[in-house]
Amino acid sequence: MEKTFAIIKPNAFADGNSGKIIDRILQEGFRIVGLKKLFLSQAEAEGFYHVHRQRPFFGELTEFMASGPCIVMVLEAEGAIQKWRDLMGATNPAQAAEGTLRRQFGKSLGENATHGSDAPETAAFEIGYFFSGLELR
DSSP states (O other): OEEEEEEEOHHHHHTTOHHHHHHHHHHTTOEEEEEEEEOOOHHHHHHHTGGGTTSTTHHHHHHHHTSSOEEEEEEEETTHHHHHHHHHOOSSGGGSOTTSHHHHHOOSSSOOSEEEOSSHHHHHHHHHHHOOGGGGO
16 A cells, blocks of 8 residues: 555635535545544645745745645555545646546645655655654554
């Protein structure tokens, strides 16, 4: 079984869609092995998204992620990383396929409702950023 990292972003949380997203995650066969509601500080958001520090959207992204509560999760399933990315859909909700979470709950490229790891190395870093090993037993 593979693990991946997921975030329900502040816009989806504020719109009351967290429960709907979690329900869909469970319906799709994922096991949630870690879950927390967090209020990220600007510094925590910057640390998490450090790989994008030189990108023009970095400031906007980290301000958005620090703008309200979010839910961070560790999901487990066969092929979890790709399975979660497929369920989320394209980064831009306008380009995401029907039935994907970003198409249903995303508002814009920046406020696209969910985040997910894109590779095993990324998942390892992202899971470790928010969860200790003791929390994932």
